Amino acid sequence: MVTNVERVVRGRRDAVELTIIAFLAGGHVVIEDVPGTGKTTLARAMARSLGGTFHRVQATADLLPSDITGSSVWDPAAGRFAFVPGPVFAHVVLVDELNRTPPRTQSAFLEVMEEGAVTVDGTRHAVPDPFFMVATQNPVEQHGTYPLPEGQLDRFAIRLRLGGLDVGSELRVVREQLTGPTVDSVQEVADVEQLRRTRAAVRQVHVSDRVLAHALTLVRGTREDPRIRLGASSRAAITLVRCSQARAVLAGREFVTPDDVRALVVPVLAHRLVPAAAASGGLAAETVVGEMVANLPVPVGT
Numbered sequence: 001m002v003t004n005v006e007r008v009v010r011g012r013r014d015a016v017e018l019t020i021i022a023f024l025a026g027g028h029v030v031i032e033d034v035p036g037t038g039k040t041t042l043a044r045a046m047a048r049s050l051g052g053t054f055h056r057v058q059a060t061a062d063l064l065p066s067d068i069t070g071s072s073v074w075d076p077a078a079g080r081f082a083f084v085p086g087p088v089f090a091h092v093v094l095v096d097e098l099n100r101t102p103p104r105t106q107s108a109f110l111e112v113m114e115e116g117a118v119t120v121d122g123t124r125h126a127v128p129d130p131f132f133m134v135a136t137q138n139p140v141e142q143h144g145t146y147p148l149p150e151g152q153l154d155r156f157a158i159r160l161r162l163g164g165l166d167v168g169s170e171l172r173v174v175r176e177q178l179t180g181p182t183v184d185s186v187q188e189v190a191d192v193e194q195l196r197r198t199r200a201a202v203r204q205v206h207v208s209d210r211v212l213a214h215a216l217t218l219v220r221g222t223r224e225d226p227r228i229r230l231g232a233s234s235r236a237a238i239t240l241v242r243c244s245q246a247r248a249v250l251a252g253r254e255f256v257t258p259d260d261v262r263a264l265v266v267p268v269l270a271h272r273l274v275p276a277a278a279a280s281g282g283l284a285a286e287t288v289v290g291e292m293v294a295n296l297p298v299p300v301g302t
Contacts, residue, residue: 002250004189005045008182009038011169017250018160018267019046019134024202024246027157027239028113028133030098030148030271035138037162038173043094043134044183050195051188052091053128059100065108069118070125083120088112091128091192098135099145106152109133113155130195150230150274157239158264159271198249205245206255210299215240215261221292222273228288230274240268258298265293 005016015031019042022029031039040056047054057068070086087093088109098106112118113133117126135156137148153159165173176182190198216237223231244260251260266289273285 001046001049001189004049004186005042008045008176008186009042010173010176011165012038012042012162015160015162016042017247018158021243021246021250021264022157023130023132024199024249025157025239025242026130026199026203027243028135028155030135030137030153030156030159031162032137032139032159033162037164039134039136039162040094040096041183042162043092045186046132046134047090047092048183048186049189050091050130051191052130052195054092054094055087055090056094056096057087059095059097059105061100061102063101063105065105066120068105068108069112069120072121081121083123083125085125086118088118088131088133089125089127091130091132093131093133095133095135097138097145099137099148102146103149106146106148110152110155113152128192130192130199150272153271154233154235156271157243158267160267202246202249203242205248205253207241207245208255211244211256211258211261212241214258214296214299215244218261218265218289218292218296219269221296222269222289225288225292227276228273228285229276232269232272236269236272240264243268262293262298265289 001020002013002016006013009016019029023046033039044054066086068086068088070084070089072081073084075082095109112127112131116129116131117124219232219237219240222228225231240261243264244256247260247264248254248256266286270286270289273289275284275288277284
């Protein structure tokens with residue numbers, strides 16, 4: 001899947017791997033980057049690689065919860081209300097500029113992100129399995145946006161930034177796009193059932209007691225650091241270990257190493273933290289977590 005997605009998402013292997021790690025770990029991804037950096041291409045390439053369905057939601061201020069989950073519509077022929085599924089009923093869902101939706105609409109994503117289902121008019125409807133959500137935020141233009149609450153950010157396994165391309169990669173992207181949308185040429189490399197089994201297998205990857213303790217020490221450290229007002233939760237600790245298992249699988253190992261954990265601490269934990277200084281912003285949280293990783297000795301004998 002990494003190789004397949006890289007055929008259209010050029011020069012961003014780290015971002016592709018982090019996205020697939022989040023998927024294999026059963027989580028979701030939020031991408032913070034400016035428009036036109038390939039966020040939609042990355043999500044569509046993921047969907048085509050796993051052979052699943054793909055829906056895109058353009059978030060706006062007037063979007064309603066029912067526009068996300070679906071709603072019950074009167075069916076005259078049947079003489080009853082019938083449920084019409086919303087765009088979350090897909091294997092991969094891209095929500096562009098999620099923070100442009102008001103809080104009421106943002107809350108419509110909480111249940112489906114956590115439980116893989118939505119409840120409409122008291123009836124629970126399961127979304128396709130596997131379900132993977134990629135949300136984006138524009139970190140530059142904040143006019144008319146609604147910051148995501150900590151409870152929603154905590155449901156994203158990984159936050160990443162695509163960043164800029166080097167000259168060679170950007171030249172190649174522009175040249176390829178001149179002949180047509182290259183994402184349409186991405187071939188399926190694994191069917192949905194294979195991905196379900198792979199997700200289940202990832203959770204069986206061995207995590208030693210020392211590695212688990214190392215991960216928990218890093219998470220608990222965010223709660224004790226005076227520079228952090230709100231530290232990472234127990235859910236964050238579970239997510240960190242699950243993502244470490246997925247990273248081990250990508251490396252061809254059946255066990256997690258401390259390096260797996262340490263490599264994922266910033267993308268998994270930083271967006272869940274609230275710095276003590278209101279003006280410090282997200283980068284300060286990343287800096288604090290990075291320093292914690294650098295200062296904590298690597299456990300031996302794992």
